Amino acid sequence: MSNDYEDSGIPVIRGTNMDGRYVGGDFVFVSPEKFERDLSRNIARAGDVVFTQRGTLGQVALVPDDGYETYVVSQSQMRLRVDADRACAEFVYYAATTPQFLRQINDRAISTGVPHTNLGILAELEVPSLPLPDQQAIAEVLGALDDKIAANTRLAATADEFVRALVALSDCTDSIPLSKLFTSPRIGVDPTQIEPTTPYVGLEHVPRRSMWLSEAGIAQDASSTKSAFEAGDLLFGKLRPYFHKVVTAPFSGICSTDILVLRPRDADLSGFASAAAASDAVIASVTASSEGTRMPRASWRDLAAVDVPWPGHSAATRISEEIASIRDTVHAGLAENRTLAATRDALLPKLVSGALRVKDTQSMIEEVPR
Numbered sequence: 001m002s003n004d005y006e007d008s009g010i011p012v013i014r015g016t017n018m019d020g021r022y023v024g025g026d027f028v029f030v031s032p033e034k035f036e037r038d039l040s041r042n043i044a045r046a047g048d049v050v051f052t053q054r055g056t057l058g059q060v061a062l063v064p065d066d067g068y069e070t071y072v073v074s075q076s077q078m079r080l081r082v083d084a085d086r087a088c089a090e091f092v093y094y095a096a097t098t099p100q101f102l103r104q105i106n107d108r109a110i111s112t113g114v115p116h117t118n119l120g121i122l123a124e125l126e127v128p129s130l131p132l133p134d135q136q137a138i139a140e141v142l143g144a145l146d147d148k149i150a151a152n153t154r155l156a157a158t159a160d161e162f163v164r165a166l167v168a169l170s171d172c173t174d175s176i177p178l179s180k181l182f183t184s185p186r187i188g189v190d191p192t193q194i195e196p197t198t199p200y201v202g203l204e205h206v207p208r209r210s211m212w213l214s215e216a217g218i219a220q221d222a223s224s225t226k227s228a229f230e231a232g233d234l235l236f237g238k239l240r241p242y243f244h245k246v247v248t249a250p251f252s253g254i255c256s257t258d259i260l261v262l263r264p265r266d267a268d269l270s271g272f273a274s275a276a277a278a279s280d281a282v283i284a285s286v287t288a289s290s291e292g293t294r295m296p297r298a299s300w301r302d303l304a305a306v307d308v309p310w311p312g313h314s315a316a317t318r319i320s321e322e323i324a325s326i327r328d329t330v331h332a333g334l335a336e337n338r339t340l341a342a343t344r345d346a347l348l349p350k351l352v353s354g355a356l357r358v359k360d361t362q363s364m365i366e367e368v369p370r
Contacts, residue, residue: 004034015077049089109121162326177305182277185261189227201255202217234262
């Protein structure tokens, strides 16, 4: 079906659209004519639950009621339509994200070739049988936590674009090399010799083209020598720099040696410096100069020589103050997300199984920082 994709029309739900509670992101489309002729049986509408059939088994997402009226389900996904008189679609979604449900999928998956399932297998899977009002109450509690996480995530995305625009639109009549804004300390650390819960940042934790770090591991899961960084440092992914993995560190910790640690020379300019170094222009420049064909790597030497627009010290300081305020708000929201997600993950299996009642969760939710 990939050859039939269009720039507009009926959106197609693929695995890339299932990264979250609701299907979303960048859709591909098929024409209405193609849909009517060949795909009208592959339809999904608001309230349906979509499961991955092959590839990354265990992916599940809800079809939202604020998106498109009709979707096409790709050949690698399956659609489940929930009987609203017997079950709550949101509850089914949450039940399908539990470890118990995932074990059912893995136990029944067809291992020939690429691991896959089918509608017959999906029909055999079980979710806890709870009264409909209880299902709805559980979905409301868990959904409220996810809604707050989504709001903080949207704020971070908006802030990222605003900060980039703030720097790009500043009145710059000069330029300055990044070496004048940063140093690159190289402090090697043996992760087995430090506190095991020390935050660890690998390239897998760094998002693409976002200045904000929302995930991290811990030192006890790391091996071999790592690099130390401090809160406020810029972490610049040097392996395949075109992936645009550049974030401001919200805490101190250790990181992969495939990440360059850049420390602002002047704390008063850290906001401007970090946004300038994370720009598309810097990524393009350092990508062009990186060494290696299959696994290109950027170096501090090349990055240090890149010129960025410079509005002057006074203007850069004012811009940095504004960025610092935005950065602190975003980091607080993302820290809250980690607490909210931990609370949700702790509540989910207990609520879905009936081991914990909704009324007993109020005190736990009230303790979540806001």
